[in-house]
Amino acid sequence: AQSVAQPEDQVNVAEGNPLTVKCTYSVSGNPYLFWYVQYPNRGLQFLLKYITGDNLVKGSYGFEAEFNKSQTSFHLKKPSALVSDSALYFCAVREKINRLAFGKGNQVVVIP
C-alpha cells in the first residue's frame, strides 16, 4: 500500500530561522507526492506537489520541497519561518487514481 510517514509530532522553530518538515514515503512505482497545510479551524490548503521533473518543487507562501528518491523523502522547507506559518502540515501520496493517503500531520510552532 502507498503511504507516507511524518516522524515528528511537533516542530518548533524561531521566527526567521529555516523550517523543515520531514516526510518519507513508501510506494510501488513512481510517487505522486503532495504537501497540504491546515490553519486553525480551517480546511486543508494545497501547498505543492511532485509528479515528475525537477526534484526541487516550489509552492505557495515561499515553501518548497525536495524529492529525494534514494532516501524516499519529500521534506518541506522554508528558508525563513514566519509566525503566521504556525499550522498543521500534512504530507500526502497518491494511493490510487484520484485518491490521496495523508500522513498524520506535523504541528509547526514558530516562536516569535
Added chain:
Amino acid sequence: DAGVIQSPRHEVTEMGQEVTLRCKPISGHDYLFWYRQTMMRGLELLIYFNNNVPIDDSGMPEDRFSAKMPNASFSTLKIQPSEPRDSAVYFCASSFGAGGSSYEQYFGPGTRLTVT
C-alpha cells in the same frame, strides 16, 4: 468563487439522532470528497464522487453512513443513527480532474460534529 461551502459549521446532537451534513463544491469541479478528521485516526477518506457518481466508498465506516450527490453542486453525508464515536470534524473537498489535477483538492471549512 466562494470556495467549498459546508453547512452547518457546528452540530451538536444526541446519540441516536439523524445528522445530515451538506456540501457545495466549487463550480466546475468534477470530483467531490468526504473526509473525517479525528485526533486518533487523523484524516480519513470516507467516499468520493466523480461527475456525481460514487466511485469509492470503501472508507465509509458502516451502514449508518450514507452519502449522495444528486447534482453537480450539492452533496450530503448522512449518519443515522449517530453515535458518540462519530464525533469528529467532517470535511468536504472538491477538485477538477483533468491532467492529474484531481489531487489538488480544495477543502471546505469543515463541520464539527459532537454526538452526546
